[in-house]
Amino acid sequence: MNTQRWMSTQFFTFFMTWGIFLPYWSGWMIYTKGITVSEASVIMSFGLVARGLSTLFAFPYLSERFSSKALLNVAGMGTLLAILCYIPADSFTSLLVVTIVLHVFYPTLMPALDTAAGVLVQSKQLRHYGRSRQWGSIGFISIGMVLTIFTGILGDEVIFWALLLGMIGFVALGFMNAPVILTSKPKIEPTEKVGMLKLFRIKHFSIVLVIVILLQAAHATYYNYGYIFLQDIHAPVYLIGVMINIAVIAEIIFFSMADKRFEKFSVGSLLTLSALGSTLRWILVFTFPNVIVFCLAQTLHAFSFAMGHYAFMKYLIKNIPHAQIPKAQGVYSALALSWSTAVFTIFGGFLYEIEPRYAFIGMIVCTIPAMLIALAYRKLEHKKEVLVSV
DSSP: OOHHHHHHHHHHHHHHHHHHHHHHHHHHHHHHSOOOHHHHHHHHHHHHHHHHHIIIIIHHHHHTTSOHHHHHHHHHHHHHHHHHTTTTOOSHHHHHHHHHHHHHHGGGHHHHHHHHHHHHHHTTSOSOHHHHHHHHHHHHHHHHHHHHHHHHHHOTTHHHHHHHHHHHHHHHHTTSOOOHHHHSOOOOOGGGOOOGGGGGGSTTHHHHHHHHHHHHHTTHHHHHHHHHHHHHTTOOGGGHHHHHHHHHHHHHHHHHHHHHHTTTSOHHHHHHHHHHHHHHHHHHHHHOOSHHHHHHHHTTHIIIIIIHHHHHHHHHHHHSOGGGHHHHHHHIIIIIIIIHHHHHHHHHHHHHHHOHHHHHHTTHHHHHHHHHHHHHHHHHHHHHHHHHHO
8 A cells, every 4th residue: 555545544534533523522422421511511621631631742752652653553442442431421520531531542643643644745755745634534524424314313322333433443444554654663863852842942833833723722612512503503403414514525625735726825824814714704603693604604614724734734844853743743732622622612612501603703712813913924924035035
């Protein structure tokens, strides 16, 4: 199996499970375990805190001592065991404990896969990051379409069994042959062993990180309450999966053309467009709380998520040394994909119980500052280009 196909397969199988967990898990706990929306928000927020600690400290530490393939296999098996622990869990406390354990292992797979992709691109073994990453989006959307049918027929209980089967598949495929560079223990020279704080001395890393933290935090309401919001606005149950996956279709289209269409766009320009699209997305959902507009707003996921993530990966590949990539991914996953989302999950849950629409418009407290900072960063990039040309 060639490197491009191997990376695509890994993205596909992981995001197929993520397509079950991300949009449906809070709803599954609410409807099958009998907890409230506020309890679900607390549980998921604590899970995100655990995710941040795992990806910020444990993942970079272990990345210096074990191969990427070994980390993917261990994280996959740990996730599988944690999912099985949900079977006997039937109280708020037990669900909280199991969710924390799950978040130690499961979300670590995301920075592990992106780190592997970054290493392969830098070593010239992976030609197109976007082309492989789009298969992750295809996996996400394909399971959503199938799950919609089964939840309509069998109810929300099927969500758990789908995630369990998906993770069994991921673990099984994890034992396939991988590129040699990913099966070898990292060889880091003593001079390359630097602390995580060194990352923040890399030019503009702090600015880019702040922007993507804000951009990713703005998805907290959508990720955790989008499923139940669609039910609140009386979307047909059998079409909810399709509506959720409109966002992923937009994501697939973006990643399929990103390497060619946006090659000449600066990181600052991409981040600015991402923030603009995100702001428009949440304003539309708030202003027009109906199924048609929600579906139209879903297409802006190509900007709010995909473009922001692609911009960070573009900055990382161009500016971060090979030995520092796991640390950069750990910081990104902890701060942008975990802790900031945890804070705004609680904030969104508070607003949702007042009025569901408020939870979406509340996210512009992230997107507008992100847009202003991105515009300022874009100017810095432009000045640098002018100086270089002179």
